[in-house]
Amino acid sequence: MSTVPTHLEVDLNYTLKTGERPVSYTFTPPEGVPQRSGKVDRQRVHVRNARLEDELPALDRNGFQLIRHATALQDFSDEAAIRERYYPEVQKLLQEHTGASKVVVFDHTLRNADKGHGQEGVREPVPYVHNDQTFVSGPRRVRDHLSPDEAAQRLGKRHAIINVWRPIAAPVQNWPLALCDARSIEPDDLIPSDLVYRDKVGETYAFRANPSHRWFYYPELQVNEVVLLKIYDSKTDGTARLTAHTAFEDPSSPAGAPPRRSIEVRTLVFWD
Numbered sequence: 001m002s003t004v005p006t007h008l009e010v011d012l013n014y015t016l017k018t019g020e021r022p023v024s025y026t027f028t029p030p031e032g033v034p035q036r037s038g039k040v041d042r043q044r045v046h047v048r049n050a051r052l053e054d055e056l057p058a059l060d061r062n063g064f065q066l067i068r069h070a071t072a073l074q075d076f077s078d079e080a081a082i083r084e085r086y087y088p089e090v091q092k093l094l095q096e097h098t099g100a101s102k103v104v105v106f107d108h109t110l111r112n113a114d115k116g117h118g119q120e121g122v123r124e125p126v127p128y129v130h131n132d133q134t135f136v137s138g139p140r141r142v143r144d145h146l147s148p149d150e151a152a153q154r155l156g157k158r159h160a161i162i163n164v165w166r167p168i169a170a171p172v173q174n175w176p177l178a179l180c181d182a183r184s185i186e187p188d189d190l191i192p193s194d195l196v197y198r199d200k201v202g203e204t205y206a207f208r209a210n211p212s213h214r215w216f217y218y219p220e221l222q223v224n225e226v227v228l229l230k231i232y233d234s235k236t237d238g239t240a241r242l243t244a245h246t247a248f249e250d251p252s253s254p255a256g257a258p259p260r261r262s263i264e265v266r267t268l269v270f271w272d
Contacts, residue, residue, distance in 0.1 A: 004219040007048045010248050012178060012215070013128045014041040015191055015206035022193040022206050029196075036128070038193070043209045047178050047248070050216035057216060059098075059162070063182030063230040063243030064216075069093055069166075070224045076168045076263055077119075082108060090164050090265045097228070098162075102154075104268040106145045110168075113175040113247075114259035125175045125247030125260060129207040131231060132266070133161055133242075134192055137203040138232030142268060158271040161231040165264045172221040173257035175247045180207075181214040182230065182240035189213075189244075207244045219252075231266070 015022060015038045022038030029035060050057050050066065059065040073086045091103040110122045133141065138161055143151045165177065191206040218227065233241045247260075 005049065005252055006052055007046055008217070008251060009044060010047055010178070010251065011042050012045050012246055012248055014043055014209040015039065015128070015193075016041045017188075017191055017208040022191065023196060024193065024204075025196045027196075027198055038191075038206060040128070041209050045178075045213070045215050047215040047217050050179070050218050053216075057179075057181070059228050059230055060233075060239045061183070062179075062216075063240035064179045064245070065228045066218055066221075067093070067097065067226050067228060068224060069226045071166070076110065076261075082263070086263075087265065090267065093164065093226070094162060094228075094267060094269055098160075098269060099271070100269045101272040102270040104145055104270075106141065106266055106268060108263055108265040111262045111264070112259060113261070117259070125262075127175075127247050127249075129178075129180075129244050129246045130193075131190075131205040131207075131242050131244055132163065133232045134190070134203045134205050135232070135241075136192070139234070140203075141232075145268060154270050155234075158233075158235055160233040160235075160269045161266065162269050163229040163231055163264050163266050165227045165229060165262060166225070167221050167223050167260070167262050169223070169261045170258050171223065172260050172262070174250055174253040175260040176217050176219065176221065176250055177227065178215050178217050178246050178248050179227070179229070180244040181216065182243045184210070184212050184214040185242075185244060186210060186212070205242070205244075213244070217248075229264075 024036040087105045094103045112122050193206045195202040195204045230240050
């Protein structure tokens with residue numbers, strides 16, 4: 001890796017808490033309807049290099065964690081191969097790391113920071129502070145993907161949603177992820193929001209700005225590294241239940257750096 005900063009000063013897009021519920025569309029909305037509603041609150045924040053921390057961030061303490069993990073899959077343009085070969089790798093990784101008895105992969109998203117990539121189904125990085133689920137939609141995901149009997153059984157024990165985020169093709173040199181220490185997030189920071197799909201409406205969290213938030217990133221994330229993101233956890237004993245994250249424009253990115261490409265796999269994680 002090249003020399004990287006100990007920290008960055010960057011602008012992140014929070015959401016003003018106005019009392020109105022923000023709405024975002026995963027597709028082109030009807031004419032006259034904005035792609036994303038809600039008032040953006042752009043704030044300059046201090047983002048620390050997580051690789052240099054004396055106490056490295058951990059999933060259940062901070063809400064995110066870096067793990068070295070090689071994959072046998074080389075071609076992430078093949079949807080069938082992702083499901084048949086990469087999903088089992090992710091399931092095994094999470095079971096080994098968390099001690100979970102069962103991991104269910106329920107979807108994935110490919111991203112490309114090149115706005116002109118023209119790849120169908122491949123999205124751009126999300127430049128807003130958010131979390132993919134809420135304390136309402138997390139358990140709902142379990143009911144969506146398990147039989148009623150198994151869902152009832154699993155919901156009575158610890159369950160979580162964890163995203164597994166990986167660069168593909170090349171190390172991340174632009175539009176990396178900023179990750180917020182779960183311990184610095186207050187309940188009043190959470191803004192429930194609608195995420196509209198063509199066939200359903202999901203619920204996510206936007207976040208209001210809070211000067212107490214502690215932000216981190218992993219510079220030059222490699223293709224043999226993954227970041228685990230805590231999206232939801234039913235545990236209420238002080239374990240990190242969620243985190244906030246966002247892509248951001250890195251002022252230290254070298255000129256001509258390849259656009260960031262990545263895959264995030266979303267999983268339901270269960271313990272007996």
